[in-house]
Amino acid sequence: MASMSRLIRFVALLVVLGPLVSVISASPTYGNSPPPKYPYASPKCRRPLIRKDWRALSNGEKKAYIAAVQCIGNKKKAKSISGIPGLQTRYDDFQGIHSVQTPDIHWVGHFMLWHRYYIATYEKTLRDVCGYRGAQPYWNWTIDNKSNKDMSLWPIFNNHTGFGGNGPYVDGENPFAVPERSGGGCVPRGPFAWPKWSVNLGPGASLEYNPRCLTRDFSRPMMKWATQDLVDWVLDVNTYADFAYRLENVPVFTIPNVHGAGHFGVGGALGALGDVYASPGDPIFYLHHATMDRMLWIWQKKNLPARLYEVGGPIAPFDYSGPNITLSFKVGLGKLAPNITLAKLMNLQGDTLCYDYE
Numbered sequence: 255m256a257s258m259s260r261l262i263r264f265v266a267l268l269v270v271l272g273p274l275v276s277v278i279s280a281s282p283t284y285g286n287s288p289p290p291k292y293p294y295a296s297p298k299c300r301r302p303l304i305r306k307d308w309r310a311l312s313n314g315e316k317k318a319y320i321a322a323v324q325c326i327g328n329k330k331k332a333k334s335i336s337g338i339p340g341l342q343t344r345y346d347d348f349q350g351i352h353s354v355q356t357p358d359i360h361w362v363g364h365f366m367l368w369h370r371y372y373i374a375t376y377e378k379t380l381r382d383v384c385g386y387r388g389a390q391p392y393w394n395w396t397i398d399n400k401s402n403k404d405m406s407l408w409p410i411f412n413n414h415t416g417f418g419g420n421g422p423y424v425d426g427e428n429p430f431a432v433p434e435r436s437g438g439g440c441v442p443r444g445p446f447a448w449p450k451w452s453v454n455l456g457p458g459a460s461l462e463y464n465p466r467c468l469t470r471d472f473s474r475p476m477m478k479w480a481t482q483d484l485v486d487w488v489l490d491v492n493t494y495a496d497f498a499y500r501l502e503n504v505p506v507f508t509i510p511n512v513h514g515a516g517h518f519g520v521g522g523a524l525g526a527l528g529d530v531y532a533s534p535g536d537p538i539f540y541l542h543h544a545t546m547d548r549m550l551w552i553w554q555k556k557n558l559p560a561r562l563y564e565v566g567g568p569i570a571p572f573d574y575s576g577p578n579i580t581l582s583f584k585v586g587l588g589k590l591a592p593n594i595t596l597a598k599l600m601n602l603q604g605d606t607l608c609y610d611y612e
């Protein structure tokens with residue numbers, strides 16, 4: 255065992271030096287064991303969880319994931335987090351901590367890395383608390399966008415093997431003028447229809463116990479922002495700070511951004527996913543954000559020796575001329591996980607995280 259990890263470290267070192275000494279063109283020999291997934295993997299991460307696109311899961315895998323989400327949402331009591339009175343379930347723990355931290359984790363440099371930690375902790379909770387054996391799936395919306403105009407036919411919104419679809423149309427306020435909002439009522443069918451599923455916190459920043467149905471309010475024009483062209487534009491930058499900026503972009507409804515596409519394409523004006531604070535009340539939140547985490551990793555992988563160590567962007571929201579985050583900046587999830595430096599969140603297969611994307 256010890257000699258194996260020495261070998262892996264040695265190989266990792268060679269690959270780090272590769273660009274300098276250019277010796278790593280041939281595959282190294284690993285004896286009988288499989289090669290590490292990629293050369294920067296820590297010996298502590300021998301078998302990363304492989305996160306897949308929702309559509310790539312078998313029906314059995316989809317069922318297992320949904321059952322685990324329902325399990326933390328229905329059966330397991332919350333850890334109490336001080337200051338959050340409304341928590342009932344382990345699922346609420348996550349919605350609650352997102353709500354409390356909302357003013358500090360959006361339009362900042364650590365937006366992506368906070369959410370990376372948040373999703374990994376959610377994935378771990380599904381596994382540790384509810385015996386889920388798979389990985390957190392993601393939702394590659396660009397594929398759906400290309401495949402069919404009618405969102406209700408997308409696999410993720412399937413009534414039987416997905417998260418259910420749109421709510422029926424209801425009148426309501428639309429303060430941001432979300433275009434062509436088409437629902438707003440309770441998701442009528444599927445595993446997250448009332449009363450099988452209850453959103454307990456919110457709306458907005460409210461932390462009181464307020465059980466109600468999950469709502470969706472599809473906006474096709476907002477969802478159309480989720481194009482590969484826009485993904486490519488986000489990826490086409492040289493610095494982490496620019497990546498973080500392009501991902502969230504300017505928060506207006508006239509300038510496309512992939513983050514807003516998922517939130518407002520599904521949540522519209524009256525759906526849970528469109529609620530800045532309470533959006534994790536819709537379980538699709540975690541698949542949407544995993545996709546953006548995958549984007550960050552795709553960007554990092556274009557130059558890992560540099561991008562495992564580079565961060566930037568404001569500490570305070572929109573403070574683009576103020577101080578930038580550094581690798582020693584800490585993020586936390588209240589009682590759900592230890593506070594941690596960003597340095598530990600850079601590597602998907604490091605000493606802290608252990609997963610990869612298909």
Ligand SMILES: *[C@@H]1O[C@H](CO)[C@@H](O)[C@H](O)[C@H]1NC(C)=O
Pocket residue numbers: 394396397485545546548549
């Ligand atoms: C979505 O899928 C396409 C086609 O497989 C792929 O090229 C792209 O990288 C994926 N996008 C994201 C954000 O994962």
Ligand SMILES: *[C@@H]1O[C@H](CO)[C@@H](O)[C@H](O)[C@H]1NC(C)=O
Pocket residue numbers: 396399400402403478480481482483
């Ligand atoms: C997304 O869907 C819309 C409407 O069908 C279409 O106009 C747009 O070109 C699509 N984007 C991509 C990248 O396919």
Ligand SMILES: *[C@@H]1O[C@H](CO)[C@@H](O)[C@H](O)[C@H]1NC(C)=O
Pocket residue numbers: 406407412413419442443
């Ligand atoms: C899902 O169920 C709803 C409510 O019964 C229905 O309106 C919708 O058409 C169904 N979706 C599909 C794709 O069949």
Ligand SMILES: *[C@@H]1O[C@H](CO)[C@@H](O)[C@H](O)[C@H]1NC(C)=O
Pocket residue numbers: 495566567574575576577578
């Ligand atoms: C933070 O980073 C940006 C972009 O690299 C830079 O323009 C800005 O001056 C930095 N802020 C400080 C206070 O150094």
Ligand SMILES: *[C@@H]1O[C@H](CO)[C@@H](O)[C@H](O)[C@H]1NC(C)=O
Pocket residue numbers: 586592593
């Ligand atoms: C994590 O950091 C927060 C904010 O600085 C602090 O209030 C909290 O006590 C820390 N939690 C732990 C477990 O150290």
